[in-house]
Amino acid sequence: MTGTPDPTPGKAKRALVVGASSGMGAAIVRQLVSEGYAVAAVARRQELLDELAGAAASTGGKGGRVLPIVHDVNRIDEVPGLFEKVIEGLGGLDFYVYAAGVMPDVEPEEYDTEKDLLMVDVNLSGFIAWTNPVARYFHSQRSGTIVGIGSIAGDRGRKGAPVYGATKAAMETLLESLRNRLAERTVRVVTVKPGMIETPMTEHLDKLMMPVSAERAAKDILKVSRGKFWNTRHIPLRWLPVSLVIRSIPSFLFRKTSI
Amino acid sequence: MGTSSHLERRVRAEERPRRGFEYVEGWGMTAGAESRVWKPRSADEVSEVFRRVGAAGGHLALRGAGRSYGDASVNAGGDVLDISSMNQVLDFDEETGVANCESGVTIRDLWRHSLPRGYWPKVVSGTMFPTLAGAAGMNIHGKNNYKVGTIGDAILEMDMVLPNGDGVTVSRESQPDLFHAAIGGFGMLGAITRVKIATKKIHSGEIAVAGVSVANLAEMMAYVDSHTHDADYLVGWMDCFGKGDALGRGLIHHARYLEPGEDPEAERTMTLAHQSLPGSIMGFPKGEVWRILKLLSHDPGMRLLNFTKHQMGKLEQRKGWYYQSHAAFNFLLDFVPNWKFAYGRKPGRGLIQYQVFLPKESALAGFTEVIERQQRLGHTSYLGVLKRHRPDPFLLTHAMDGWSIAMDFAVTPKNKESLWSATNELTRVVLDHGGRFYFAKDAVIGPRTVESMFDEDKLSAFRAMKEKLDPSELLQTNLWRRAFGNSGTFTSAP
Structure with missing residues (x-):
């Protein structure tokens, strides 16, 4: 009766994706399902989750499936119960991605607390609320992979996206702490830093620099999180040198640019 | 995107009593099971957990810091109540060295509280991380057992929540039977939520x-x-x-x-x-x-x-x-x-x-x-x-x-x-050779060993008390089912 953790965690294919209904989240779900994963897909919009689940059922193939869970990451009180439902529904958990994120348009002279706190809630508070139980679970079973989606926006304090950038910088610091906490427990924590990805979140932007599709980004993210080489990785990699340059621009010059 | 509707629905607080889900294992890593883990913050919340688990027809293991080596706080197929969030030293009498503590206070918390005031716990284990609840439930001993006895000998009074949800205060004077059975009763009779314990005056660090x-x-x-x-x-x-x-x-x-x-x-x-x-x-x-x-x-x-x-x-x-x-x-x-x-x-x-x-x-x-x-x-x-x-x-x-x-x-x-x-x-x-084993450490013994290592009348008194306080066996652990079950063996199967 004494259950031990799955003896072959490398082969276990159970994933949780929070923020699964569109953009990179949805692309990651589709990809995981095509590889035969059972994926708990958490998102606000029922109809988009149903679409994902339906597509998974029809493509089937390697036994992949979607467990749709309707949830607004603002509802922290729901998380412990839903997390239990995820574990029960999948029979365990090996892989977790937090892909929920919002970036409303912020005007140059706008200082809107409600709008800003929404970003804190979705990008950061929701991340904390979901990642804590996952980290606790992975800690206790001594295996698992946590993927957090940072951003190149977290590298500098830009004029255009003050709180968005701040939430991403906070996420990245938190992910690093988790990585250091959980390393001894053989839990892998990966920070991916996408550049400009074509998703609903970036639709309102005038132009995207070196854009890639959400599918391509999802593919890269999964590849990186399974390798052992990168703890933090720009998606796509060509953003790494760009980011190094951007980070080294002194503040008094940086504020003159629009990057 | 309409922001205000989201803000209205924002809920920042977790439900009470708090709970999580994890792989719960003994310190030695050889026994474990996935369980819902409750983390109550008060005796009332402990009683609420008992009520909820009982109403759902489940069973519950009591867990302190999880420092028992074997399966004493593991509960395959059931829930776990983790007492470690109740970790306040309530008061400390600097005249007598008596500490009044919530039971999730660890031995570490206790000595760090008492030492600057000139006292050291009378009994400590070889690690400082066990909680007082766990230490009392297992009746732990230290390297001075021959001289001062076990931790139970230093405990003056305890609050417990019984399986029916009632709170009770036990000591040598009031309810001595329950006091002497709960200490060393490995969490089978009720949850210990407060411990009043004597410490020893010392003259050097x-x-x-x-x-x-x-x-x-x-x-x-x-x-x-x-x-x-x-x-x-x-x-x-x-x-x-x-x-x-x-x-x-x-x-x-x-x-x-x-x-x-x-x-x-x-x-x-x-x-x-x-x-x-x-x-x-x-x-x-x-x-x-x-x-x-x-x-x-x-x-x-x-x-x-x-x-x-x-x-x-x-x-x-x-x-x-x-x-x-x-x-x-x-x-x-x-x-x-x-x-x-x-x-x-x-x-x-x-x-x-x-x-x-x-x-x-x-x-x-x-x-x-x-x-x-x-x-x-x-x-x-x-x-x-x-x-x-x-x-x-x-x-x-x-x-x-x-x-x-x-x-x-x-x-x-x-x-x-x-x-x-x-x-x-x-x-x-x-x-x-007339020997015994110790539940905080044990991972192997079966019911026949339990029967032969304890006096028959003491064992049946314990069983009778369990039956009376917990007829539906709300409180269970892998250890309980292994060593007090019906397998009729001296040791368990691996």
């Missing part, structure tokens, strides 16, 4: 220690017996690889508290800063030392390590009396954080601790046979620790006028079956 190297077990026991009157602590480390005349060779640590005025710098030594354990061991950061131990974690490696330690013990004896902080002397197990990972971190790997208690009349013969036999069976313990004990008034106590040796056996997927069959043989030897 240090303790005088002498190492005494001995050539074999008989010598070790003779030394300990002749110093029980003048030592405050006596503990023997033993190389279980020793054979023949060298069987049980090792090192005794003999320690005594300092008298008033003996430590001219008492004010400085009684600070928390003076009690900190070393940050590195032989140059390695202590958090990484288990990785080095892991390289030696096999029979030849451990034979070498034990041999080297024995030789170093001889050197230690030459330096005579030396001074050590209370924390450094008492909490040897905490010097190397996560030392258990030396036994492996992968599923199926870990250790069991097998602590054998024997009455003084048969101890030498019994221990000799236990050690010889484990060597013959190819399962030599990597660590042996000898202690002297005395009887106490608790219903299901492991302590007796006698001795114990605690042994650590490595568990691997390959050796598990043969190790369990070896412990079955050893258990028979122990019972033949």
Whole structure:
């Protein structure tokens, strides 16, 4: 009766994706399902989750499936119960991605607390609320992979996206702490830093620099999180040198640019 | 995107009582199960958890810090109540040294509270992380058991939540039966939520220690017996690889508290800063030392390590009396954080601790046979620790006028079956010598062992109390089902 953790965690294919209904989240779900994963897909919009689940059922193939869970990451009180439902529904958990994120348009002279706190809630508070139980679970079973989606926006304090950038910088610091906490427990924590990805979140932007599709980004993210080489990785990699340059621009010059 | 509607629905608080879901395992990593884990913050929330789990027809294990080696706080197929969020020292009487604590207070919390006020807990375990609830439930002992008894002897009063959800206060005066059964009752009778415990006045933050190297077990026991009157602590480390005349060779640590005025710098030594354990061991950061131990974690490696330690013990004896902080002397197990990972971190790997208690009349013969036999069976313990004990008034106590040796056996997927069959043989030897086992350590014994190690009337009194307080068996653990079930065996299956 004494259950031990799955003896072959490398082969276990159970994933949780929070923020699964569109953009990179949805692309990651589709990809995981095509590889035969059972994926708990958490998102606000029922109809988009149903679409994902339906597509998974029809493509089937390697036994992949979607467990749709309707949830607004603002509802922290729901998380412990839903997390239990995820574990029960999948029979365990090996892989977790937090892909929920919002970036409303912020005007140059706008200082809107409600709008800003929404970003804190979705990008950061929701991340904390979901990642804590996952980290606790992975800690206790001594295996698992946590993927957090940072951003190149977290590298500098830009004029255009003050709180968005701040939430991403906070996420990245938190992910690093988790990585250091959980390393001894053989839990892998990966920070991916996408550049400009074509998703609903970036639709309102005038132009995207070196854009890639959400599918391509999802593919890269999964590849990186399974390798052992990168703890933090720009998606796509060509953003790494760009980011190094951007980070080294002194503040008094940086504020003159629009990057 | 309409922002205000989202903000209205924002809920920042978790539900109460808090709960999570995780893989809950014993410290030795050989037993575990996934469970819903409740983390109540008050006795009322404990009672609420009892009500909810009971209403759902489930069962519940009580867990402190999870420091029991085996399956004492593991509950396959059920929930777990983790008391560690209730961790406030409620008050501390500086005149008498009596501490009134929520039961999730750890031994570490307690000594860090009492030491700057001039007191040290009367009884501490070899690690400082157990909670008082767990320590009381297991009736833990320290290296001074022969002198001051178990932790139960230091406890004055406890609050409990019974399985029916009612709160009750128990002590030697009010409800003595429940008091003496709950201490050592391994969490089967109710949740301990508050503990009032006496501590000891000390006159220095240090303790005088002498190492005494001995050539074999008989010598070790003779030394300990002749110093029980003048030592405050006596503990023997033993190389279980020793054979023949060298069987049980090792090192005794003999320690005594300092008298008033003996430590001219008492004010400085009684600070928390003076009690900190070393940050590195032989140059390695202590958090990484288990990785080095892991390289030696096999029979030849451990034979070498034990041999080297024995030789170093001889050197230690030459330096005579030396001074050590209370924390450094008492909490040897905490010097190397996560030392258990030396036994492996992968599923199926870990250790069991097998602590054998024997009455003084048969101890030498019994221990000799236990050690010889484990060597013959190819399962030599990597660590042996000898202690002297005395009887106490608790219903299901492991302590007796006698001795114990605690042994650590490595568990691997390959050796598990043969190790369990070896412990079955050893258990028979122990019972033949009138011995007992200890629930905080145990991972193997079955119902027949329980029946033969306790007096029949005490065991049936305990069962009757369980039946009366918890007829539907709300409180259960893997240990309970293993050792008090109907399997009719001396030890469990691996």
